[in-house]
Amino acid sequence: MIAHAVMVIVGTIMVVVAVADLVNTLVTTSSSRSSHVNMWPSRIVARHAFLGLRSIVARIGEHRPARERLLATFGPLLLLILLTMWVTLQVVGFGLIWAGMRGIKGTTSVFGHVYYSGVSFFTIGFGDVVPTDVLPRAGVLVEGLLGVVTTALVIAYLPMLYAAYATRERPLSTLDDGSAGPVTPNSLLFAWSPDANPQLIDAKFADWESWAVDIAASHGASPMLRFFRSYDRQHNWLTALKLLTEAAMRAQLIVGASNGSSFWFLRRADMIYQLMAHGTDLDPWTEAVRPTGEQHERDVRQMYDQLSAHGFELVPFEVALTEVANIRNMYRPTMAYLDHWLLCPDEFWPPQTVIQRVPPA
Structure with missing residues (x-):
């Protein structure tokens, strides 16, 4: 009994x-x-x-x-x-x-x-x-x-899951700097604004902010989505998110683009990072990615000079040092953890095509 x-x-x-x-x-x-x-x-x-x-x-x-x-x-x-x-x-x-x-x-x-x-x-x-x-x-x-x-x-x-997956992956085909090599944050900004017009950058990040909102909503509702990824390692969505975050951070240094759509994109991206790292001890990753003061200043100086050489008007260098440190402290530990855990590739590549830019006359 x-x-x-x-x-x-x-x-x-x-x-x-x-x-x-x-x-x-x-x-x-x-x-x-x-x-x-x-x-x-x-x-x-x-x-x-x-x-x-x-x-x-x-x-x-x-x-x-x-x-x-x-x-x-x-x-x-x-x-x-x-x-x-x-x-x-x-x-x-x-x-x-x-x-x-x-x-x-x-x-x-x-x-x-x-x-x-x-x-x-x-x-x-x-x-x-x-x-x-x-x-x-x-x-x-x-x-x-x-x-x-x-x-x-x-x-x-199933339809909801694959619709969310398609919404996340489809815009990645437009993440293109017009080159035949890996997309970098600088090359992306230069392609978006070849004449150093900050308003063009602002318009681009308005679209990517909507993309980030969709990801935060869908991955919060269906955490399983983080395990769905493209078969093409050159088009990984987390690598794209890291690329866009670095580009938005640089946009925060550009007069006329800072505090615009790039600012709102960074806030939406932070939602994704918090969601993906929920319940994870990030202290080891924070220590692993923390640069020395000399490394940080050298990195920001190189970034600052490249943006300035393209023709962008920038905030003072001292402000740039603080801004870059704050934004990277927000996302780099989580990104290092996700790169390690999900085995994300290091680079994002544009679509491979024979169509190239027309050389200037």
């Missing part, structure tokens, strides 16, 4: 946990910043599955296509793994409940009750095993309903 009661209790816990995790992952959006968010089964499975993949991928050469293909495959594969986990927990959980209740005709073993649970969950209804008591008859309707709900939620989630 005690064994039967234990089976009912354990089975109920399995079903409740599976349904709660399913709803938390696919429906609710308010728990992604809670203190216990990493204790959900889906988060635990995702974290350990990615650790396993990461240990394999880290052994593959950085520039080999197989490396990025494996990383890009993980997102869709994770969704299948989680669906299997939710279904298994519910089927086995209900099987234990039916075995504990002992109100099923046609089987006496735990395995037989799990088989009956699976048939009921997928609403197949072979009829070789049937409930005889009131509670199992009512319960099987609940299980069948949960089977339909689970399937419906996953089907409804």
